[in-house]
Amino acid sequence: MSTKAKSSPRERLLEAAATLTYQDGVNIGIDALCKAAGVSKRSMYQLFESKDDLLTASLEERASAYVAALLPAGDDARPPRERVLHVFAQAEAEARAPDFRGCRYLVAQIELKDPGHPASGVARRVKEKVTAFFRAEAEQGGAGDPDLLARQLILVFDGASARAGIRADTPAGLLAPTVTVLLDAAGVR
């Protein structure tokens, strides 16, 4: 972390939480987080109420940028079909990273096993934004059943991410043909 010396204890804790929980899981210990951030436990507890609070803040901090990087710009003039395929092309590119372990917002929810956990709430809202995008494009593109198409698309999104994350498959040659079939069947040309 070359910027360590310049960033604040709060920023370093958020960075360590994002990196280590993604790499090792949400059950990573507080000692490991503080050590990686170069921050004392005492300082950590002055900044965050608990490890759960730190985890929640670290997911929240990246949420807007994640959604913005995934979705096409609002004034993108391409038709809905291409805008949907754009999201899956982004997802495919993301999955190519050597340290990819699946979408962090899916994985966090799976590991927390508690829909009521504040961090699960943050992760759920990220997914709801992506689903809402699919729903709006489906409607705009004239889908026969926009709700169904949106559910199908986020299902494929999460399934591909989970399977790429465990190295069971890669999205290449899979995501685009699958999404195309679903768009065709829904009547989105």
Next chain:
Amino acid sequence: MSTKAKSSPRERLLEAAATLTYQDGVNIGIDALCKAAGVSKRSMYQLFESKDDLLTASLEERASAYVAALLPAGDDARPPRERVLHVFAQAEAEARAPDFRGCRYLVAQIELKDPGHPASGVARRVKEKVTAFFRAEAEQGGAGDPDLLARQLILVFDGASARAGIRADTPAGLLAPTVTVLLDAAGVR
């Protein structure tokens, strides 16, 4: 556990590992496992080399029964299309359980974050059996690209299971229409 008194320490440890890792994650401590099984740590280490060994054995123990319950019988006379839909109907029924947290073989791999872990290997082989079933039915049913269809089907299987496990969606009204679209597009009538 009404059968606790009758079952062996080994059986109780396997049962506790299966139940608690599914409920709380693969990072559940060895003390909690031994306590739930009513077995001393000393006895546990006489039966299993490590917690990883116990986890691997607990996944292995249920693997055959899981696959058998999911797939139609080998002498089932229905056409491939119906045999594939049968698997998704089973998955949908499984996801209705109040304590459903996703397919344990997917979740274990996500949580372990190590394809080289022996327990990941057990889980991966379970999924490969299901994928091989889809591949064989796709070929039998005349799919244009049986490999692609098999990849699509296991992607939908895992995606639906992950999303149902985190309560983001339910397979009802989603799995059957999605699988039908994919079978239609592949030419499996």
